[in-house]
Amino acid sequence: MPDISITLPDGSSRPVAAGTTVGGLAESIGRGLAKAAVIGVVNGVERDLAHPLEDGDEVAIVTKTDERGLFTIRHSTAHVLAQAVLDLFPGATFGIGPVIEDGFYYDFQLPAGADGKPATFAPEDLPRIEARMREIIAETQPFVRVDIDNDRAREVFADHPFKLEIIDGEAEDPTSVTEKGIARTYENPPSTPKERPPFRGYPGFIDLCRGPHVPDTKAHLGHFALTRIAGAYWRGDESKPQLQRIYGTAWASKADLDAHRERLEQAALRDHRKLGAELDLFSFPDEIGSGLAVFHPKGGLVRKLMEDYSRRRHEAGGYEFVYTPHITKGALFEESGHLDWFADGMFPPIHFDDEGGPEGTDYYVKPMNCPFHILIFRSRQRSYRELPLRMFEFGGVYRYEKSGVIHGLTRVRGMTQDDAHIFCAREDMAEELSSLLDFVLGLLRDYGLDDFYLELSTRGEAEKFAGTEEEWAEATAALEVAAGTSGLELVPDPGGAAFYGPKISVQARDAIGRTWQLSTIQVDLQLPQRFGLEYVGSDGARHRPVMIHRALFGSVERFFGVLLEHYAGAFPTWLSPVQVRVLPVRNDHMAYADRIADRLRAEGFRADVVDATEKLGNRIRKAKGEKLPYVLVVGDDDVEHGTVGVNARGGEVERGVSIDEFEQRLRVEVLAQTGGR
RNA sequence: GCCCGAGUAGCUCAGUCGGCAGAGCAUCUCACUCGUAAUGAGAAGGUCAAGGGUUCGAUUCCCUUCUCGGGCUCCA
Numbered sequence: 001m002p003d004i005s006i007t008l009p010d011g012s013s014r015p016v017a018a019g020t021t022v023g024g025l026a027e028s029i030g031r032g033l034a035k036a037a038v039i040g041v042v043n044g045v046e047r048d049l050a051h052p053l054e055d056g057d058e059v060a061i062v063t064k065t066d067e068r069g070l071f072t073i074r075h076s077t078a079h080v081l082a083q084a085v086l087d088l089f090p091g092a093t094f095g096i097g098p099v100i101e102d103g104f105y106y107d108f109q110l111p112a113g114a115d116g117k118p119a120t121f122a123p124e125d126l127p128r129i130e131a132r133m134r135e136i137i138a139e140t141q142p143f144v145r146v147d148i149d150n151d152r153a154r155e156v157f158a159d160h161p162f163k164l165e166i167i168d169g170e171a172e173d174p175t176s177v178t179e180k181g182i183a184r185t186y187e188n189p190p191s192t193p194k195e196r197p198p199f200r201g202y203p204g205f206i207d208l209c210r211g212p213h214v215p216d217t218k219a220h221l222g223h224f225a226l227t228r229i230a231g232a233y234w235r236g237d238e239s240k241p242q243l244q245r246i247y248g249t250a251w252a253s254k255a256d257l258d259a260h261r262e263r264l265e266q267a268a269l270r271d272h273r274k275l276g277a278e279l280d281l282f283s284f285p286d287e288i289g290s291g292l293a294v295f296h297p298k299g300g301l302v303r304k305l306m307e308d309y310s311r312r313r314h315e316a317g318g319y320e321f322v323y324t325p326h327i328t329k330g331a332l333f334e335e336s337g338h339l340d341w342f343a344d345g346m347f348p349p350i351h352f353d354d355e356g357g358p359e360g361t362d363y364y365v366k367p368m369n370c371p372f373h374i375l376i377f378r379s380r381q382r383s384y385r386e387l388p389l390r391m392f393e394f395g396g397v398y399r400y401e402k403s404g405v406i407h408g409l410t411r412v413r414g415m416t417q418d419d420a421h422i423f424c425a426r427e428d429m430a431e432e433l434s435s436l437l438d439f440v441l442g443l444l445r446d447y448g449l450d451d452f453y454l455e456l457s458t459r460g461e462a463e464k465f466a467g468t469e470e471e472w473a474e475a476t477a478a479l480e481v482a483a484g485t486s487g488l489e490l491v492p493d494p495g496g497a498a499f500y501g502p503k504i505s506v507q508a509r510d511a512i513g514r515t516w517q518l519s520t521i522q523v524d525l526q527l528p529q530r531f532g533l534e535y536v537g538s539d540g541a542r543h544r545p546v547m548i549h550r551a552l553f554g555s556v557e558r559f560f561g562v563l564l565e566h567y568a569g570a571f572p573t574w575l576s577p578v579q580v581r582v583l584p585v586r587n588d589h590m591a592y593a594d595r596i597a598d599r600l601r602a603e604g605f606r607a608d609v610v611d612a613t614e615k616l617g618n619r620i621r622k623a624k625g626e627k628l629p630y631v632l633v634v635g636d637d638d639v640e641h642g643t644v645g646v647n648a649r650g651g652e653v654e655r656g657v658s659i660d661e662f663e664q665r666l667r668v669e670v671l672a673q674t675g676g677r
Numbered sequence: 678g679c680c681c682g683a684g685u686a687g688c689u690c691a692g693u694c695g696g697c698a699g700a701g702c703a704u705c706u707c708a709c710u711c712g713u714a715a716u717g718a719g720a721a722g723g724u725c726a727a728g729g730g731u732u733c734g735a736u737u738c739c740c741u742u743c744u745c746g747g748g749c750u751c752c753a
Contacts, residue, residue: 105748120681230748231680238750242680245748273746277688286726286744342753368753402678402751411752498753549753586710612710621714635712645712653713 004055016053023049023215026061036063038072038220039212048145048212064220064252071099076143076214077133077224077250078104083188083205084132085246086198088125093198094207095162095234095243102260103224103249107232109162110244121244126226129246137221141188141204143213153183156199156206162234162243163208177208186211223257224250267512270568272561273408279569279626282409282560291406291413293557298577301606303560305575307394309674310418310443310552317439319392319420324372326396330362336371337530339364347400369395370524370549373421374531377545382535387545388424388432394556395419409561416556422548423533429546430478433504433521437482440506440519440552446675447563448572449518451509453489456480458502460495467501467525475523475546476502482521500526510566518559522549570627570649573666574673580607580666581623582644585635587612592639596632596659605666620647632662 003015006025016028022040026033026049040047041060046068053059062069078097085108086092097106110119148156150167157163167183177184186209193203214220225248232245251257268274276282281299284292295303311321330349333339338346349362366372373391382389398414405411424432441452456479459465459472479502483490497503503522507515524547527533534542553559563571573579580600584593593609600607610619616633623631633645637656644662646654 123682228747229681232749233679236750238679242749244680247748284744290744338753345751345753370753399752404678404680404749405751407746500753583713584710585712588710615709615711615716616713617711618715619713624714631713633713637712647713655712 004053006053007056007058009058009060018055020053021049022047022051022053022059022061025053025059029061033061033063036065036069037061038064038066038069038214041068046212048143049215050145051212069220070252072212072214073220073252074099074104074250076217077221077248078106079143079186079188079205079207079209079213080133080136080217080221081106081129081226081246081248082108082207083136084129086205087194088129088132089119090196090198093160093162096166100247103227103247105232105245105247107162107234107243107245109241118241118244120231121229121246123229126229126246130226133224133226134222136188137217139191140216140218141190142216143211144187144189145211145213146185146187146206147182148185150178150181150183153178153185153208156185156201157208158200159198166208177210183208184210186213188217220252221250223252223254224248225257263512267514270512270565271408272410272564275564275569276409276561281564289413290403291401291411293409293412293414299560301577302571302575303556306447306553306560306563307418307556309446313439313443313446314392314420317390319390322373322376322391322393324369324376324393324395325366326398327363327365328372329356330364332371332375333364335530336374336527338367338371342367345399345401347398365398366395367397367399369393369397369417369419370421370527370547371531373419374527374533374547377423377533378531382423382545384425384535384537384543387535388422388428390420390422392418392420409557409564412555412557415558417551418553418556418559420550420552422550423528423535423545424548425535425537425543426474426546429475429523429548430481432548433478433482433523434485436521436548436550437486437504440521440550441486441488443552444506444508444518446673447559448673449508449510449563449566453491453507453509453515454483454486455491455493455496455505455507455517456483456502457493457496457498457505459497465497465499466529471525472502475525479504479521479523498522500524508562510562511568514565516562518554518562519552520550520554523547524549568627570629572673573629574670576627576629577606578608578626578628579605580630580632581628582607582609582632582634583616583619583623584609584612585616585633589634589636589639593632593634596634596644599659600663600666603663603667605663605670624649630666 004018006014006016008014016025022042023034023037026037037049039049039062040051041062042051042053042057064070064073078099082094082097086094089110091111093109095107097104113119153167154164157167167178185206187202187206188204190204197203199206227247227249230245230247231242233242234240249257249260251260276299279298280296281302282293282295285294288294330339346367347365349364351360351362353360355361373393376391377389395417396414397417401411401413406413422432422436458476465472483504501523503520505517506519508518509515528544528547533545535545537543582593582597584590590611597607597609620631627649629649631647633647638644641656643656643658646657646662
């Protein structure tokens, strides 16, 4: 056999026998590499290990520790899931099964049950399906790439309408599985033919797929778990049939799978809903209604501290505080346009027959604050000398969120926006946006979040958007400049803007790397026009101001939930509802303990005392459970010398610290956390 | 709103194949007064989410509603 020459990623050439495959190349380089190999990248295109090489090919071997290798493992596991479901549920058909973060899913439709509707999976089905998947893996079925023409593909998939839709519908899609009338498929030939082959003319399982795949089901697969069942609309479209989705997680090794499970457990421990109940911070009484929170004394204290600090910073930042009512006549939201677009998302009106003429009057609970702030702006003639005019309000708003979307404090029906509206001259917009973004990021950092990236949502192509193209371009450019000044990564989100203007949203990564969308800064090209806003310029002429909407926390409730998860309930000292707990060793130390607590309270710290009814160890344990920053233990030695025993959260126990020194440490710590503000 | 699952003491959960409702923690009382992550004893605590149906009898089976959880869709 004549040799051919292959170029490796390091630029070196390697002679191999003609007909050598990607897998064969890996084998020739080393046993270890061959064992870890999942796929190859040949001339920039991902290929199966069975792909034959040609002279001059540039080849990189992708192993199971590479991101693309893991992707392939997850993708191939999804195929095994589909095969297992089709084996166990005769008459089932399938949609798509992509890779997602940490795993994969596959969508199925089961045959109709007694009620004529497609059947659904039950939780008990998951172990059965998983067991069947392990059998398939143990069979070592190869993944065989088969290119067949579309007509043949339509025959093979004749009983699978979703696949037919893919064959027919995606011809123009460059990432399509069909190209020039040829459909790419992957077949898993079984060791023995299926009892009920679900495909016409194939003894086993076959799926439309671009690939590539692991070479066979035994290779790299097996470190997976099916995790949940859900309904999901075909092609994500609410008007299309709802399929049954099975989610799974898959990894390159058992250790990785175990580590993933551990991460989930850790995340569950910091779930703000769980911590909110455990730490007695807030609750959602059924009697009030879904998505409507009450804050208990400790949660209320944390929230007050958050709000107080925000108020101080806004005051210093040139904001003026306004207050507006929770309800309004419908006319206001007609003028703003909200009733046209978002009536579904609002609580239904409160109707009065005996007011406003024969039709009566409808009052609405407000879903947003901006129209009220606009009325304040419009309450009298405005001069350019007043601009930029920055109005701030902790505004309570109510939105009738769909019942299925409500989630703890992060998605509620009643919330308090830390809402500001800035009215400025068009020529000042860019500068205002830059300083605004700076202000926003600075404040978020003070609350302990410091890992951000930005998202720039811009106008889409085909949709209808308010304002002119020129205005959009100008506003978008101003936002880009502001983002550039921040030095943060900027992720484009084309078409993601609201109809009324482009926006920047600040995404924050929390202590365990999850991202949360927090602040938004939004340019509004619509409302100033709808409300006919004007100011008198230095030229004596009337001009239309630019309006910027901006929420920093998003909502106080949501931000509270995010911080709670970020800190896993262990708030920094400045935000802790109880900062110091003093524990007398015996009750005859009570007077001394009370004196220390009184002194700390007199200095503005939050301290309490728990008497010696219970053993010290148990009282310490309870204080740790409450995640208090400091526990002070005082006994005979301390009473004698004017000291305390300091047990700091996450620190070592220190005996004999003078009360002056402890107080000084506490003061320094809180000052450092709030920047002295 | 849609699909699946779950609601038993304040919390975490047993249990009842249809026949008087259970534990641990928390709470309260009493005793213990102890130097760094669970002292002991006792008491109290429930319309078994709500409403309807089947039944001699329903917390248990069926239906409806409410709430919660996981997804989908949505999020001005």
